[in-house]
Amino acid sequence: MSSPVPDPTLTAFAGFERIAAGPRSEVVAQLRVRADAQPVFIFDDSTGERLDLDLRQGVPAVPESPAADEQATRGVGRPKLGVVAREVTLLPRHWDWLSRQPGGASVALRRLIDEARRVHADRDAQRASREAAYRFMSAIAGNLAGFEEAARALFAGEGTRFAELVGPWPRTCAPTCWSLAAAAWSAE
Incomplete structure (x- = not known):
């Protein structure tokens, strides 16, 4: 359910x-x-x-x-x-490998996905945070001074520089950018 x-x-x-x-x-x-x-x-x-x-x-x-x-x-x-x-499209060698796995292709794929989600959880959260902040910034602040540099700092993982560039933006816009980007700096 x-x-x-x-x-x-x-x-x-x-x-x-x-x-x-x-x-x-x-x-x-x-x-x-x-x-x-x-x-x-x-x-x-x-x-x-x-x-x-x-x-x-x-x-x-x-x-x-x-x-x-x-x-x-x-x-x-x-x-x-x-x-x-x-539907999943794979090359023949991938299907061959999956067919040899215990439990079949579906079990093997689920196991691989679960492991990848666990191993890459921090990286995926950082990427999602950066993308969320960028989507917001593009829609609201795309014409503001420093937008392009702030976007570069965001994707380069430069949290301090990002905060400096976003700081002069309107008082309600900057905190939303920081909030959306918060997880982008978590592992740094």
Whole structure:
């Protein structure tokens, strides 16, 4: 069984001003009562992705679960266990090696993936953090002074330089950049 997906936390900006932050349902409620017509940019706090939400009254703040649609389309795999069959393209030598593994190809692939996730967890978290910060920076701060240098510092792992370059940016923009990039410096 799949566990319920938590309500993602979002941050909304009007220009460089942070106007709402928190769980999706709360941010949508706050944005619906705004009187001005200034464009709003909404970001997912975990990925830095810009979201396009329907803020009209009467539209649910949290979209309905697609589980019912997924159940109708599933047929291959083990749906009750959350296993969905997908396609993987490998070279013949890879298939030969997988066929010789105990438990078969699926067991071997799952084992390899789990090991790689464990071994590379820190590196993957750093990469995800840098990508999230970059997505946010590109959307909000792409035209600000020092953007290109800050992006270079971000991907080079230069946390101190990144903080110096982002520091002069608008007061609500810089802390969001730092927050999204926080895990990028964790192992350094």
